[in-house]
Amino acid sequence: MENFTNNSIEIGSLPQFEEVDFQPISESYLIKSYLLKFLLLCAAVIVWVVLFYYDINLVLTSILAVFIVLYFPFKFWNTFKVQDTYGFALREKDILFKRGYFICTTTVVPFNRIQHVSISRDVLDKYLKISTLKIFTAGGSGSDIIIPGLTTDLALRLKEALAVKLTANGL
Amino acid sequence: MDSNLFAVPQRQSKIGILLIFLTRIFTLLKGFWAILAYFLFTKFSMSTLIYMLLGLALISILALIYSVVYYKNFLFHIDALKQEFVVEKGVFTKEKIAIPFDRIQQVYIKHSILQRILNVDSFVIETAGSKGEEIKIQAISNEDANRLLEILLKEKNNYSENIPDSEFTEKTDKVPYWTHKISFITLLKIGISTNYLRGLVLIVGFFATIYNEISTLSVEHSETIKTYLDEIPAPMESISIFLIIAFIVLLMSILITVAEVFIKYFNLQLTQKKDSLQLEMGIKTHTKVSLQPRRVQLLQIITNPVQKWLNLYQVRISLANTEDKLQKSKIKIPGLDESTVAKMNSFLFTDQLSNFKESFSPNKILVVRNLIIALIPVLASYFIVTFMDILTFKTWVILAMIYTVIVIIWQIFFFKSLALILSEDFLFKKYGVWNKTEERIEIYKIQSISILQPLWYKKKNLINIVFHTAGGDVSFSAVNKSILPYVNYMFYKIESDARSWM
Numbered sequence: 001m002e003n004f005t006n007n008s009i010e011i012g013s014l015p016q017f018e019e020v021d022f023q024p025i026s027e028s029y030l031i032k033s034y035l036l037k038f039l040l041l042c043a044a045v046i047v048w049v050v051l052f053y054y055d056i057n058l059v060l061t062s063i064l065a066v067f068i069v070l071y072f073p074f075k076f077w078n079t080f081k082v083q084d085t086y087g088f089a090l091r092e093k094d095i096l097f098k099r100g101y102f103i104c105t106t107t108v109v110p111f112n113r114i115q116h117v118s119i120s121r122d123v124l125d126k127y128l129k130i131s132t133l134k135i136f137t138a139g140g141s142g143s144d145i146i147i148p149g150l151t152t153d154l155a156l157r158l159k160e161a162l163a164v165k166l167t168a169n170g171l
Numbered sequence: 172m173d174s175n176l177f178a179v180p181q182r183q184s185k186i187g188i189l190l191i192f193l194t195r196i197f198t199l200l201k202g203f204w205a206i207l208a209y210f211l212f213t214k215f216s217m218s219t220l221i222y223m224l225l226g227l228a229l230i231s232i233l234a235l236i237y238s239v240v241y242y243k244n245f246l247f248h249i250d251a252l253k254q255e256f257v258v259e260k261g262v263f264t265k266e267k268i269a270i271p272f273d274r275i276q277q278v279y280i281k282h283s284i285l286q287r288i289l290n291v292d293s294f295v296i297e298t299a300g301s302k303g304e305e306i307k308i309q310a311i312s313n314e315d316a317n318r319l320l321e322i323l324l325k326e327k328n329n330y331s332e333n334i335p336d337s338e339f340t341e342k343t344d345k346v347p348y349w350t351h352k353i354s355f356i357t358l359l360k361i362g363i364s365t366n367y368l369r370g371l372v373l374i375v376g377f378f379a380t381i382y383n384e385i386s387t388l389s390v391e392h393s394e395t396i397k398t399y400l401d402e403i404p405a406p407m408e409s410i411s412i413f414l415i416i417a418f419i420v421l422l423m424s425i426l427i428t429v430a431e432v433f434i435k436y437f438n439l440q441l442t443q444k445k446d447s448l449q450l451e452m453g454i455k456t457h458t459k460v461s462l463q464p465r466r467v468q469l470l471q472i473i474t475n476p477v478q479k480w481l482n483l484y485q486v487r488i489s490l491a492n493t494e495d496k497l498q499k500s501k502i503k504i505p506g507l508d509e510s511t512v513a514k515m516n517s518f519l520f521t522d523q524l525s526n527f528k529e530s531f532s533p534n535k536i537l538v539v540r541n542l543i544i545a546l547i548p549v550l551a552s553y554f555i556v557t558f559m560d561i562l563t564f565k566t567w568v569i570l571a572m573i574y575t576v577i578v579i580i581w582q583i584f585f586f587k588s589l590a591l592i593l594s595e596d597f598l599f600k601k602y603g604v605w606n607k608t609e610e611r612i613e614i615y616k617i618q619s620i621s622i623l624q625p626l627w628y629k630k631k632n633l634i635n636i637v638f639h640t641a642g643g644d645v646s647f648s649a650v651n652k653s654i655l656p657y658v659n660y661m662f663y664k665i666e667s668d669a670r671s672w673m
Contacts, residue, residue: 011656016655018655094666102626104623105623105624106624110662110666112666113617113619116271117269118267118269120264120265136298137618138672139617139619142639143639143644166274167254167273
């Protein structure tokens, strides 16, 4: 109780998470996102061509055409915008991750609430030399932090750093 | 030490390939048996049979390759230096999972019939958290499994503090502090005063299926039914018939709700012992739960005006407890009076004193947003009506107007009910138009916090906040950024509190 004789000052003087400088993720991730979107676009175009060529259903074909023309340019533009919003930061006692252009989400996970940390790489990641760092908590999927597009080396170093913090906290 | 045994990354038992292969095939067959059966029974000929066999052979080969790769890539070992259990796995994407010993909640061995035949075991390591975070080694030889279990249990126990066994404590505190029982009358009251929406939905669903059955079975009779229906609508009569039907439906949904309440909560008894609250209830499935304060992650107190008048409150508790998967879900305790709720509160949460209490309400823009979302069905129904020609335009307008008015009133009341209250150790959220809910979290039990800012909130300085707990999320929308110092205070609370969250 004695800590809180003047709470407005006390609360205001605490470290502010919104003042933290975020580090960006690797540019290679943009290439990966573009590639994935491009593959999806190819699939959609192939489906459209098949529909069109065999004259299957005019309504469906035109809806799909409109969808492709509207959705994909938006998606490519959005991918570009989102790339810049990815950012993570380590503080002494927690890790922060932000993402999203239209809705910018910042998730803060205190180290003493981390359950475990893992690194995953898919085929594209291997080719682009990047990794995804996953930080799991007990709070369900919304509570977990998944940082994509970290250079392999950085992901490993982060994981090691977190592991040190975890064992330090566990005791 | 023993742990040297598993110091080097190693594979599963060789026979594991067969096990993985068979389980793969089995799951694939389970997914596709309907298609197989369809082809066999409807288009049976020599050629389809040959194609099918070829297909099966191909799938088998693919599954075999998959199994071998899976087996080759699956490696596990104990990292004695970092005090971790490490698993590497994956066919298409490789994954490396490391579980520090102190995060391990439970380790156990299990085997299916197939595994018993092959003389291997499954080895499962559970950590607290959502389902995906358990590690399972599918095929490990019997002795290896036992050795690994021994090592991990030893390491795990090194970390966990000496928590008294639940059986142990039960002996020491046989004498209950207080007991709350629910009488027959109270159950009846609960049944009548809970909303019948569920019962109503059940009945509507029931009649819809019956109607569906009849209309498909007797298409030829439908003409006579139609003419019969056409004869009825003299306006007065149709209204009275409608009222009678409505009354019957209402009565039935009340009956169903009451019956449900009786089956679920019969003989409900809440007893406080020294370290825990004991809950017993139910006919069909007899529930017996022990509520320990530190396992409680999220508490909800729900009442509606009628129930409040009858002094009835429902408490819902989310527990985190990996020892028993069932207990991870919410526990509902209905029919508690105000004083019992207060007693529960003071038992489950100790430090209730607070030097500050700050209340936040959402910005008015939230009403606009919710109204837009709620009115989308109106627009959608307009298109359906004009295209499908089900209703006349006039009736559509009337229905849409009624819906809109109700929605607007509802949303305004809902907006007014929303409040987020922060105190030194607790976070409360209040909401609800008819069913008024109060959610309560102990700040140090929060797992993480997400702060969301949509682009269109930036100018208005608004944010959405989601508090993640092991018992579910609590979110609050369109709140002013002036809450941020308190969010920082919460981080301070979580990070400086040494208590374990479960």
